[in-house]
Amino acid sequence: MKKLINYKILVLTTLFFSCQSELEEGFINPESTNPPKEDLFGGMFTSMMYEWKIYVQDYGEWWWQMSGNGIPSYSQVAVRYITPRYGWYTDYDDLVNGLGLDDSAIRGFFDDYYKRMKNYGLMRDELGAMSEEEKAEVETFFHLATVVKDYGALKLVDLYNSIPYSEALRGTEAVFFPKFDDPEEVYKSILDELKMIGEILPASYGKMSEDAKSKLQVQDFAFHGDIDKWQRYINSLRIKFALRMSAVDEAFAGTHIQDAFDKGVPEEDLTWPLPFENNVLSGGTWTRGLYERAFVTFIPNIIMKRMNFNELTYEEGMDDPRLPVIAMPTKHGDYRGASMNADAQDAPYKAGETYYPYADDITASLEQNALSMYNHATYTHNEFPVYMMSRAELDLCLAEAVMKGLVTTGKTAGAHLHDAVVNSTDFWYNISALSSYESGVAVLHPQRPSDALVAAYADQVETAFNSQSGLENQMEVLMQQKYIHLNLMHPYELFAELRRTRHPRLEPMTFQGKVMAPTPERIRYPTSSLATNAENYATVKDQDNFDTPIFWVPESKQNESYYRDGYDY
Numbered sequence: 001m002k003k004l005i006n007y008k009i010l011v012l013t014t015l016f017f018s019c020q021s022e023l024e025e026g027f028i029n030p031e032s033t034n035p036p037k038e039d040l041f042g043g044m045f046t047s048m049m050y051e052w053k054i055y056v057q058d059y060g061e062w063w064w065q066m067s068g069n070g071i072p073s074y075s076q077v078a079v080r081y082i083t084p085r086y087g088w089y090t091d092y093d094d095l096v097n098g099l100g101l102d103d104s105a106i107r108g109f110f111d112d113y114y115k116r117m118k119n120y121g122l123m124r125d126e127l128g129a130m131s132e133e134e135k136a137e138v139e140t141f142f143h144l145a146t147v148v149k150d151y152g153a154l155k156l157v158d159l160y161n162s163i164p165y166s167e168a169l170r171g172t173e174a175v176f177f178p179k180f181d182d183p184e185e186v187y188k189s190i191l192d193e194l195k196m197i198g199e200i201l202p203a204s205y206g207k208m209s210e211d212a213k214s215k216l217q218v219q220d221f222a223f224h225g226d227i228d229k230w231q232r233y234i235n236s237l238r239i240k241f242a243l244r245m246s247a248v249d250e251a252f253a254g255t256h257i258q259d260a261f262d263k264g265v266p267e268e269d270l271t272w273p274l275p276f277e278n279n280v281l282s283g284g285t286w287t288r289g290l291y292e293r294a295f296v297t298f299i300p301n302i303i304m305k306r307m308n309f310n311e312l313t314y315e316e317g318m319d320d321p322r323l324p325v326i327a328m329p330t331k332h333g334d335y336r337g338a339s340m341n342a343d344a345q346d347a348p349y350k351a352g353e354t355y356y357p358y359a360d361d362i363t364a365s366l367e368q369n370a371l372s373m374y375n376h377a378t379y380t381h382n383e384f385p386v387y388m389m390s391r392a393e394l395d396l397c398l399a400e401a402v403m404k405g406l407v408t409t410g411k412t413a414g415a416h417l418h419d420a421v422v423n424s425t426d427f428w429y430n431i432s433a434l435s436s437y438e439s440g441v442a443v444l445h446p447q448r449p450s451d452a453l454v455a456a457y458a459d460q461v462e463t464a465f466n467s468q469s470g471l472e473n474q475m476e477v478l479m480q481q482k483y484i485h486l487n488l489m490h491p492y493e494l495f496a497e498l499r500r501t502r503h504p505r506l507e508p509m510t511f512q513g514k515v516m517a518p519t520p521e522r523i524r525y526p527t528s529s530l531a532t533n534a535e536n537y538a539t540v541k542d543q544d545n546f547d548t549p550i551f552w553v554p555e556s557k558q559n560e561s562y563y564r565d566g567y568d569y
Helices: 002-015 021-026 037-050 059-065 087-091 109-116 118-128 132-160 183-206 210-219 227-244 250-263 286-292 301-307 342-350 362-368 391-403 413-432 451-466 471-489 491-501 527-532
Strands: 270-272 386-389 509-511 514-516
Touching: 037 118, 037 132, 037 210, 059 286, 087 509, 109 118, 109 132, 109 527, 118 132, 132 183, 132 210, 132 227, 132 491, 183 227, 183 250, 227 250, 227 270, 227 386, 227 391, 250 391, 301 471, 342 509, 391 413, 391 471, 413 451, 413 471, 451 471, 471 491
Parallel strands: none
Antiparallel strands: 270 386, 509 514
């Protein structure tokens, strides 16, 4: 046992070697031979919360994905200003040979998940060997660690479909070659587990001593030991992921969604600051990736043309109040999206409609950019908080669930969509306010709009939604709002929703006369699956491509394109 404890200490200390003083002060590091178990559990939970690529977004992953051929571009969340001078886009639609979509950065998430969640198995082992008195002090840490583990596993399914789950993260049971589980069963198992954890958390917390509760407040970066917030976050996850699988088991999903809503959902945005000072230009978080890949942060038409109703000039009171805080104006003083029609952009580019492709000189950007980039102050030069859930994202989930008869909330779907616009506007102006970059440049720091102006625009969106005939047309409006809200902050989330719903309709890529509409359905497994788990990998080898839909794509949509016919909005 002593050897195992020392191994755990090594894991914890190496995981945190690069953190600065603020993190070190807040992390109870068990630097003794046999630390108290409550300190050990607190440290392992904090380690899991802070593992990059789970909640904290990673620099390297983003640097590679922001190449112009990664998920952000293929889901049209952020794109390059493309013209025929970029010859490699000839293969943009080649998903068979892998010459188009570059999934090299995100493929590693498969291995990273199991490595970064390994503390869960160690906690599970320790808990099983404890007395009831010892368990009372640390069980809450384990339950919260389970939530983190479950969230990561659901993200994994959304990217790969079948994953090792039931035999994975088993601690000293040492299942070295876990089987790949049915993805629907993984979803159902996790949703049931989240329900159970939400129900037992208060009693588990109540058993803790005051000293243990104080340690939880320190170790819990997200909610500082607020169990009510954890319960509400858990309920929001149940709603979000039950909705995602609702097309394959409507009854199961609806039961979870209604139960979760009735038990209480977040009433505030669930974000938290990094526990140390992060230099966005040289640190290890995703914003450094944006800074170094600024040439892929042009806003695509699929977002821009829905924010300003296809008009170039922003009209306050008419257009989306989020536009000035999400986007930067062009050198013409207006807002222009990047089209996927590279051929149509060639002549204007040669005529002088060029750009400054970096994020290090705001004067050059504003004077030279012919298309709008994401606002450098809001995104690239900002201490961007860690995101877990927002009121607006939850509103959008509830709007869809109400529309499909999966939940009764006391509001219409349109009313939830209205709330989403209001709460999303509040969210993005709050994020922008965190940045002090070039504070004297007014277009980077627009004035927060009045409540009346925001409500008037939300009315427009609600009216547009309610006026649509049929569920699919309403889904187009709803998913446009999800794209606007999550935008560059969460391209993987939008990639999942795009594949699941086939909305919003993307622009096809036109390059040297070739019209392309590639529809990647998933990410390929890393080569390590074949090399280290060959027998079990063989059971899912037929899925290891870009073409196999995730289990939650309804059969009726599996052969449906998620592209519009052309470029006319």
